[in-house]
Amino acid sequence: MIFSGAILLIATFGIVTRRGFADWLGAYRYQSIVLAAVTALIAYVTGIWEIYIAAGLTLVIKSIIIPKVLLYVTRNLEIEFKVETNPYVSLRASVIISAFLVALSYFLTQQIPFKSDPIVSTYLPISIALFLIGLFVIVNRRSALNQVVGLLIIENGLFLFTLTLTHGVSLIIEMGIFADILVGIIISSILLLRISRTFDSLDVGKLQNLRDD
Amino acid sequence: MELTDIFSGSNGTILALLLTPVIGAILVTVIRQKRISEIVTISSAFLILVQVFFIVSRIINEKTITAFGNTFYIDSFGAIILLPISIVGLVSAMYSVNYMGRQYDNGMIDMKHITRYYQGFNVFLLTMLIVPIANNMGIMWVTVEATTLVSVLLIMLYFKQNAIESAWKYLIIATVGLSFALIGITFFYYANINVINSSDAMNWTEMMHNSKLFDPNLVKIAFVFILIGFGTKAGLAPMHTWLPDAHSEAPTPVSALLSGVLLNCAFYCIVRFHIISSSTIGPAFSSQLLIILAVISVGIAAASIYFQKDMKRMLAFSSVEHMGLISLGIGFGGLLGVYGTLLQIINHAIVKPMMFFASGTITQKYETKAISKITGVIKVMPATGVLFLIGGLALVGMPPFNIFLSEFLILGAGLKSGQFLATSLVIIFLVITFAVFLRHVIRMVFGNPSPEIKNDSMGRLAIIPVVILGSLVFILGVYIPEQLQTLVHNASAIINQGGST
Numbered sequence: 001m002i003f004s005g006a007i008l009l010i011a012t013f014g015i016v017t018r019r020g021f022a023d024w025l026g027a028y029r030y031q032s033i034v035l036a037a038v039t040a041l042i043a044y045v046t047g048i049w050e051i052y053i054a055a056g057l058t059l060v061i062k063s064i065i066i067p068k069v070l071l072y073v074t075r076n077l078e079i080e081f082k083v084e085t086n087p088y089v090s091l092r093a094s095v096i097i098s099a100f101l102v103a104l105s106y107f108l109t110q111q112i113p114f115k116s117d118p119i120v121s122t123y124l125p126i127s128i129a130l131f132l133i134g135l136f137v138i139v140n141r142r143s144a145l146n147q148v149v150g151l152l153i154i155e156n157g158l159f160l161f162t163l164t165l166t167h168g169v170s171l172i173i174e175m176g177i178f179a180d181i182l183v184g185i186i187i188s189s190i191l192l193l194r195i196s197r198t199f200d201s202l203d204v205g206k207l208q209n210l211r212d213d
Numbered sequence: 214m215e216l217t218d219i220f221s222g223s224n225g226t227i228l229a230l231l232l233t234p235v236i237g238a239i240l241v242t243v244i245r246q247k248r249i250s251e252i253v254t255i256s257s258a259f260l261i262l263v264q265v266f267f268i269v270s271r272i273i274n275e276k277t278i279t280a281f282g283n284t285f286y287i288d289s290f291g292a293i294i295l296l297p298i299s300i301v302g303l304v305s306a307m308y309s310v311n312y313m314g315r316q317y318d319n320g321m322i323d324m325k326h327i328t329r330y331y332q333g334f335n336v337f338l339l340t341m342l343i344v345p346i347a348n349n350m351g352i353m354w355v356t357v358e359a360t361t362l363v364s365v366l367l368i369m370l371y372f373k374q375n376a377i378e379s380a381w382k383y384l385i386i387a388t389v390g391l392s393f394a395l396i397g398i399t400f401f402y403y404a405n406i407n408v409i410n411s412s413d414a415m416n417w418t419e420m421m422h423n424s425k426l427f428d429p430n431l432v433k434i435a436f437v438f439i440l441i442g443f444g445t446k447a448g449l450a451p452m453h454t455w456l457p458d459a460h461s462e463a464p465t466p467v468s469a470l471l472s473g474v475l476l477n478c479a480f481y482c483i484v485r486f487h488i489i490s491s492s493t494i495g496p497a498f499s500s501q502l503l504i505i506l507a508v509i510s511v512g513i514a515a516a517s518i519y520f521q522k523d524m525k526r527m528l529a530f531s532s533v534e535h536m537g538l539i540s541l542g543i544g545f546g547g548l549l550g551v552y553g554t555l556l557q558i559i560n561h562a563i564v565k566p567m568m569f570f571a572s573g574t575i576t577q578k579y580e581t582k583a584i585s586k587i588t589g590v591i592k593v594m595p596a597t598g599v600l601f602l603i604g605g606l607a608l609v610g611m612p613p614f615n616i617f618l619s620e621f622l623i624l625g626a627g628l629k630s631g632q633f634l635a636t637s638l639v640i641i642f643l644v645i646t647f648a649v650f651l652r653h654v655i656r657m658v659f660g661n662p663s664p665e666i667k668n669d670s671m672g673r674l675a676i677i678p679v680v681i682l683g684s685l686v687f688i689l690g691v692y693i694p695e696q697l698q699t700l701v702h703n704a705s706a707i708i709n710q711g712g713s714t
Contacts (some may be wrong), residue, residue, distance in 0.1 A: 033255075112430070131396070151388060158392050158396065161396060166406060173349070173351030173352065173415070177395075184384070184388060193373060195377055199378075207378045209374055
């Protein structure tokens, strides 16, 4: 199980280091496949059949539908909008920061009194690490398109978090959360198109008409 | 469950309430005609209002309603959130006819946008209606997230730069914020399944029932996550940064719903967990956090209103101030404090939409939102000008209008509970807001209008919603109906059941 957790973290680092849109989308797809496998593993260990369905949904929605939707809506975007040329912290430094965030999440989870359970002790720190790395990616990237990847990482972290801690909230709610994400991704990609059209850029640093000064 | 059970008793009541906006949205989608979409949306909002009054009168007599097993649960506190949703929903639907119609006539939007707008309006009402009646905290989270998505769609109706910028910031900040809330909810759920492992463990009533047995440290961490998460959505400083953008760039009827109603829905979620946390570890922890955020909110709002150049942004920052006051009241606690807070929720939900409607009409007339370019409203549009002034006076807490009473109760509770520092800071900030807000309003209402203003009528539906809300402001300032008193009283008892500071 430690092994599968390590693969998940490696996949996440793969997303953090990718500059281009198509590259990180591919890395995200790998991460989602690993996540689905981890989910199936948890389903096998706990013996709860509903988690198998969640694993299936993860595989279908996150590794197939979301990448397809994102590729489809951004097909007309110019290539220069898709590459993160100038993040606030360089990608090399972000790997170090991400590693630091992983260590931090292991430290944090030791502070909270959880039941001793192999699933919780293996995956909970990883889920919190995903959440923190996702937050960091959103803050760090300048291109609105590449901020979406931060949201996706956060969401994968949340999914793993609820799954390990509670062995899956009920299936209906999982479906609701999946539906929210899917709609959120679609809306954000429509917004991206409009940003690129009206601002002629996807640099969020240029989104500063609305200020109080 | 038998099929007939779905339609009978409380199940039928809830189902009818939720189906009304669904049917409204479907009809708007199918028919695609401007006049009919308007009529459908107004009737759907009106039917919601009637049903909410029916539900609230049942709550006054029976205290609680549960439906579909334990999935839906309404108590007096939920009813207090439902009331403003239905009232503001109806007046916003009425105001939309004129406001969106005018933009349609000016060629700013076409029929496709009108259809999209009324679809979104109905779905937005649906998502907000589910929040205060859901017993299952997972469903509550899903619908709060859904309100974000629907309102982002409503804001990005226009292709303007500002609207798109604000929609993007709103979407990212609110989604990230709500992911914190989901972590908090998961922690509470985890605490609950450690006590009892049942399929109902996600229900608020079940959590409340077991709350005395929760692990105190876990509850503390969980509440912090809840406060950051839903606090972002409720516009509490310092997580409020998206609010002035989104509320000022949305179409005015949507701004009214966002400011008057949606903020309450998000704050409602915080209070639900405040109740559980108070029951586990006593109210001191969560109350202190609420008071700190409240003081920051009121302070930031005071400073921002002082420097404000945009009328709708000014109103949005006033919402930050009022959410701060509501948070302050819950933090102070005590029977009177919570009583005042619940009144404040209702009062703010009436006054803020009234101000947004008036400012929307002014904006369309003057074709600008800049405070410095708007003068002499009372000469150009006497009725709107007078109502805008009344709303402004009510908003800063001037007697005899309704907000005076609730603010007075909240600050009194602060002194009574011994929170002198927080109370005196907030009083100073309120005095500053009073002066600068009124200065802006008076400058806009009086003076001589510039001669370029077109002299055309704004239409009857631009003023009727403002008059309806204005009369409510007067009535609630001097007289609170007995039924409402009972309701607010029962709801304060629910919030205070964890004990008071």
